Amino acid sequence: MNGKVTCEPRWSSPFFMTMYAVAALLFSLFVLMNNQVYLGFSQEGSPAAWLFQTGGAVLIALLCLAVASMGLVNEGRMRLPYLLSWALYAPSLISLSNIDWFQALDVGYDLGSVHSALPGWVIFANGAVILGGELLLRCYRHWSDLGKGLVSEGADAAVTGTALDRALLHNAIRIGLSLAFALAVFSVLPLLSHSFEVLGYNIGRGYNYLALPIAAAFLILMLYLTFGLRPGKGDDGRPSRPL
Amino acid sequence: MSMRPLPVGLLFSSSLLLLLGLLAGNMALAMLAVAIMVYLIMTLVEGGTQARALPAEADTVVGEVSKPVTVTRRLEASGSPAVIVVSDELGDRFSSRTGKAISVLWKGRGDTDLKGRHQVVPVRQGRHKIGPMRVKVWNANALEEAFEVLPGDPVYVKTESRRKDMRALRNRRSVMILPMPVGHLSTMGAETTDFKEIREYRRGEGFRRVNWKASARRQRDGDFKPYVNDYEREGRRKVWLFLDCGRHMNVGTEEENALEHAGNLARTLSDLYLAADCLVGLVLFHAEGMLLPDNGRRQKALIARTLYGLDPGSSPSTMIGMVRKLKGHLRGGSPLYLVITSISEANASTLSSDLKELKGIGGKRSKVIVLNVRSYELSTRDELERMAARFMHLDQTIEVDKLRRDGWVVVDWDPREQSPAHVVHRMSEAGL
Numbered sequence: 001m002n003g004k005v006t007c008e009p010r011w012s013s014p015f016f017m018t019m020y021a022v023a024a025l026l027f028s029l030f031v032l033m034n035n036q037v038y039l040g041f042s043q044e045g046s047p048a049a050w051l052f053q054t055g056g057a058v059l060i061a062l063l064c065l066a067v068a069s070m071g072l073v074n075e076g077r078m079r080l081p082y083l084l085s086w087a088l089y090a091p092s093l094i095s096l097s098n099i100d101w102f103q104a105l106d107v108g109y110d111l112g113s114v115h116s117a118l119p120g121w122v123i124f125a126n127g128a129v130i131l132g133g134e135l136l137l138r139c140y141r142h143w144s145d146l147g148k149g150l151v152s153e154g155a156d157a158a159v160t161g162t163a164l165d166r167a168l169l170h171n172a173i174r175i176g177l178s179l180a181f182a183l184a185v186f187s188v189l190p191l192l193s194h195s196f197e198v199l200g201y202n203i204g205r206g207y208n209y210l211a212l213p214i215a216a217a218f219l220i221l222m223l224y225l226t227f228g229l230r231p232g233k234g235d236d237g238r239p240s241r242p243l
Numbered sequence: 244m245s246m247r248p249l250p251v252g253l254l255f256s257s258s259l260l261l262l263l264g265l266l267a268g269n270m271a272l273a274m275l276a277v278a279i280m281v282y283l284i285m286t287l288v289e290g291g292t293q294a295r296a297l298p299a300e301a302d303t304v305v306g307e308v309s310k311p312v313t314v315t316r317r318l319e320a321s322g323s324p325a326v327i328v329v330s331d332e333l334g335d336r337f338s339s340r341t342g343k344a345i346s347v348l349w350k351g352r353g354d355t356d357l358k359g360r361h362q363v364v365p366v367r368q369g370r371h372k373i374g375p376m377r378v379k380v381w382n383a384n385a386l387e388e389a390f391e392v393l394p395g396d397p398v399y400v401k402t403e404s405r406r407k408d409m410r411a412l413r414n415r416r417s418v419m420i421l422p423m424p425v426g427h428l429s430t431m432g433a434e435t436t437d438f439k440e441i442r443e444y445r446r447g448e449g450f451r452r453v454n455w456k457a458s459a460r461r462q463r464d465g466d467f468k469p470y471v472n473d474y475e476r477e478g479r480r481k482v483w484l485f486l487d488c489g490r491h492m493n494v495g496t497e498e499e500n501a502l503e504h505a506g507n508l509a510r511t512l513s514d515l516y517l518a519a520d521c522l523v524g525l526v527l528f529h530a531e532g533m534l535l536p537d538n539g540r541r542q543k544a545l546i547a548r549t550l551y552g553l554d555p556g557s558s559p560s561t562m563i564g565m566v567r568k569l570k571g572h573l574r575g576g577s578p579l580y581l582v583i584t585s586i587s588e589a590n591a592s593t594l595s596s597d598l599k600e601l602k603g604i605g606g607k608r609s610k611v612i613v614l615n616v617r618s619y620e621l622s623t624r625d626e627l628e629r630m631a632a633r634f635m636h637l638d639q640t641i642e643v644d645k646l647r648r649d650g651w652v653v654v655d656w657d658p659r660e661q662s663p664a665h666v667v668h669r670m671s672e673a674g675l
Contacts, residue, residue, distance in 0.1 A: 098268030124271045131275050135282065138252075142385040143326075150328060155345035163349040167326050170383045174285050182278035186270065213265045213273035219280055220258055226287060 014078070017140055018071040021081035024133045025064045028088035031126045034117040037091045075144065078137055085130045092116045092123045121187045128179040139171040185212075250386050253279055286384040292325040292350065294318055294380050296395030303370070303399045309338075309499055311362045312400055316346065316376050318392075321354040324383035329359035329376060331397075336371040338364040344373065365402045367503070369552030372397050422579060422610065422670050434474045440539045444469040480578065481536045482516045482523045484509050485565075487584035488530030490556035494585070495621030504658035505583045505616050506550045511663040512581060513546045525549055526569065528562045535572055562597045570604055577608035585618045586653070591642035598651055610652075612670060615643060617657040 032038050064084060071078035091114040102109040116123055143164040151157050189212065257279040264272030297317040306312030316329050330345045337344075346359030365371060374397030381389045441457050452471040461470065486509045492502040513523045517538055524536035525546050532549045534542070562582070566573065580601055586594065594613070602611055617639070619632040643653050654669045 093269070093271055094267070096269055096271045098270075099266070101267065120271070124274065127271055127275050128278065131278060135253075135279075139385045146326070146381060150345055150347055152341075153330075153345055154339060154341035154343045155328075155347050160347040163326050163347045166349045166351075167324070167381075167383045167385070170324055171385055174282060174384070178278045178282040178285065181281050182274045185277070186274045189270070212270065212277070213261060216261050216273055216277050216280065217265070220254065220261060220276070223257075223280060223283055224254055 024129045025081045025085050028085040031092045032088045035091045036115045124186045132179050135175045289323040292322040294320040294392045299398045305401050308402050314361045316359040318357050320350045325350045326381040328379045331374045336367045338366050370399050370401045439473045441470050442473050444471050482521045482579045484525045485582040486527050493555040494618035501616045501618035508663050526565050528560050528565045531558050573604045580611045583614045585616045586642050613653045615655050
């Protein structure tokens, strides 16, 4: 009864989670390869040009895969590929900034040195994929820890796996919807802004990129208040204590 | 199992991304923060889950020892999707690694009735409690702490022994030549005035035997058959069953042990001798329980009840102690004594002297048969262990041979390989 072994493929298995991390990592690598930082290193005369010209990109890709594969060996290291992805993604993300802190601090760089050849929505999509992976990983760990605990207490491994698979699928759908919404808004906003300009509404021109973050700041404040004041569940499932 | 609530971490991550987005005037960072917020808002809109344990369809489930029994637990759930864990505490009467039966259920959208099915394996006869049912709910959003609802009522598993129905034996010859007490003559001996029981009327019986009051009483329940008084007959003889319930009989796995098999054998033999119209008595040693010889359905039920849920080593009583205590009852009538035990080096010499005293009390015409349950085989799982058990059994064989040399009839029984019918056959072969 206990600990029944199942050979059914489970999409929430470490293998699929690792494959997602690898995909996110390769996407970040692709975005980096279209960034001025990478292109600058691979140009003639650069100290590392010989490495990039002799299949360096392949070596980096293999290194990334090796790091990602650690997740298969040790679930505790599944976050490593995401950290690496954020690191590869950072230059392209900075290129989307409207305030040039390099210039303001006079460090000898400007936003032009991290310019990306890719359109903004592709760069944002990369961020969404990494963030989605991180959120999914948190949910995966939550259910994985619960599943391991239950199986060690005597629950049937196959039945537990099926129930937790559905829970993780539920999380994945919500994460996907949230990111799709954000991507849609991010893609539509410049068009809306341009349309307003065409129509002659030029209120706050030059600072309209601040409008959404400020609105989001209010939203986050509301969320803090909502989650902070929300009561928990009692013995009978009714609210009894704050979280 | 405590879970770290996620909203704090997510809200912090969202705030950090937003702050960086504001500082750098970076719309992408701000939108990533918004994505997290949308995710949190979705969970808020979805709301919580409510669950309630429902009473079981039947408070007692009937099963068999060592065979899986399915216990169904019901609950009602509403609200947002969740993972619901239904668990029941199992006592030591069930085979379980953790002492728990757990079912993990997925609750989708809407109001629903859920059923958790536990497969439990009872290892002892009796009525055993499962529960109370505990229900723990994990909201599918993975953001909230789990909570427990009020526990549900316990259920009971009632188990019967795996008694062999001797009427279904293929080799009826074994039953025909079953060793009997010396004085056994016939089931058709002359009737005495000792009342036995009320039974159904059989064709050809005299009307004077009909118990009219009892027949009229049963008519009220829709039973229109006539009933007659039955009386004890002459020529019936006594069979005493001695059952060893010591801790050494607890050898075997959780699901299968020597005591369970010995109990089943005792019940099978008692049924067989009762069917042959003998007076059957039962004496347990190293456990509580004793029945003076009697016959009829009532005695059959009493024996079954005494053998129900045997607890090994629950009493300090020994075989010799019980023999001396029942000296007056054991004496006379040239009875047949059947001693069911597992012979080992530790108890062989004591057993020999106990049997000598028993035989002395029973008289020259009494018979004693020792039924030796080969317990080592019950602990084995593979061929290698079976080989080791055979070696260990060699020690047992030496002791059995000693007893045989002293003139005692010892019948070996491997309960895993041989049925109780085999014991009957071997008993008849023993030349009694």
